[in-house]
Amino acid sequence: MYLLLLCFGVLAGVTTVLFGFGGGFVVVPLLYAVLLGVYGADSEMGRAAMHIAVATSTCVMIFGAGMASWRHHQAGTLPWRQVRPLLAYVAVGAIPGAIAALMLSGSWIRWAFIVYLGLTILDSLLRSGFTQSHRSEMRAMAQPAAAAAGLSIGAIAAFLGVGGSVMTVPLMRRRGASMTAATAAANPLSLPMAIAGTATYALMAWNTASLGAWHLGFIDLRACAVLVLGSWLGIHMASRWIGKIPDGLHAKVYIALLCGVLLAMLLS
Numbered sequence: 001m002y003l004l005l006l007c008f009g010v011l012a013g014v015t016t017v018l019f020g021f022g023g024g025f026v027v028v029p030l031l032y033a034v035l036l037g038v039y040g041a042d043s044e045m046g047r048a049a050m051h052i053a054v055a056t057s058t059c060v061m062i063f064g065a066g067m068a069s070w071r072h073h074q075a076g077t078l079p080w081r082q083v084r085p086l087l088a089y090v091a092v093g094a095i096p097g098a099i100a101a102l103m104l105s106g107s108w109i110r111w112a113f114i115v116y117l118g119l120t121i122l123d124s125l126l127r128s129g130f131t132q133s134h135r136s137e138m139r140a141m142a143q144p145a146a147a148a149a150g151l152s153i154g155a156i157a158a159f160l161g162v163g164g165s166v167m168t169v170p171l172m173r174r175r176g177a178s179m180t181a182a183t184a185a186a187n188p189l190s191l192p193m194a195i196a197g198t199a200t201y202a203l204m205a206w207n208t209a210s211l212g213a214w215h216l217g218f219i220d221l222r223a224c225a226v227l228v229l230g231s232w233l234g235i236h237m238a239s240r241w242i243g244k245i246p247d248g249l250h251a252k253v254y255i256a257l258l259c260g261v262l263l264a265m266l267l268s
Contacts, residue, residue, distance in 0.1 A: 001034060002226050009230015012060070014238040016231065017068040018245070019254050020165035020186025025261040027057040027227060028113065028160070031220070033264075048211060048218065050106025055201035055218035056227070058098070058158065061194035064231040065187045071239045072184040079181045082172070083188050085141065089150025090157075091192035097158030098200035102218075110265065113160050117262045120166045124255050130173050131251045141175070153189060158197035165190070169254065179250035180243045 012026040031053040039045035045052070072078045101109055124130045141149065153167045165186040172182035202217040214222045245253075 009227040010234040013231035013234020020183035065190040086150040090154035093151035093154025094158035094193040094196035097155035
């Protein structure tokens with residue numbers, strides 16, 4: 001089990017630094033499937049599998065998004081002027097998002113995850129310009145738009161246990177960003193969501209003793225540690241490709257990865 005988590009942690013690290021996924025699109029389906037396979041759907045762990053997967057993924061994102069943000073900062077690809085106005089709003093939005101996830105059953109969260117993925121894929125395919133190369137300067141957002149976008153990103157990302165990539169990348173692309181800049185921006189925007197969301201998942205379920213000693217609320221600490229190690233390895237290996245993938249190809253691979261995750265969730 002842990003060797004599998006380590007391998008997928010490496011994949012999560014690669015997708016975090018190159019596509020801004022924050023690891024959630026890899027960690028949530030994987031951990032959900034592993035928990036069901038090991039404990040069974042009718043066990044206490046099985047019934048909480050989606051909550052554990054989302055909470056653990058959110059915790060892993062603190063480390064993955066932080067490391068990937070530093071790598072992009074070193075490479076000079078982070079559009080800080082567009083990112084800074086959104087950070088506080090993302091953190092605030094993450095709190096009600098995590099609370100809402102704890103109030104719903106794992107089945108509802110799973111289907112919300114699937115529906116949101118499907119809508120994101122359709123939006124990216126049907127909206128003109130997403131897969132075309134962008135070379136223009138990214139346009140800054142007005143304060144009201146930044147507040148609305150940041151609160152929405154934080155709430156949805158924390159609810160689903162994913163990074164802000166599915167919202168920030170299309171948003172930044174519509175504002176003229178290259179894929180390198182758009183995916184780079186997704187990492188620091190995932191960080192405040194991950195911190196606020198993790199704290200909420202831990203505090204709101206701190207007395208869930210039935211999940212075992214190695215759980216902080218719904219966060220599986222052992223799985224988190226293995227996934228963080230894998231993410232570090234993946235980010236270290238993939239950082240050499242920052243800014244070197246052709247823009248149009250980068251966008252197409254991003255959509256293809258979303259389709260793969262959607263298929264995995266439908267089959268799990």
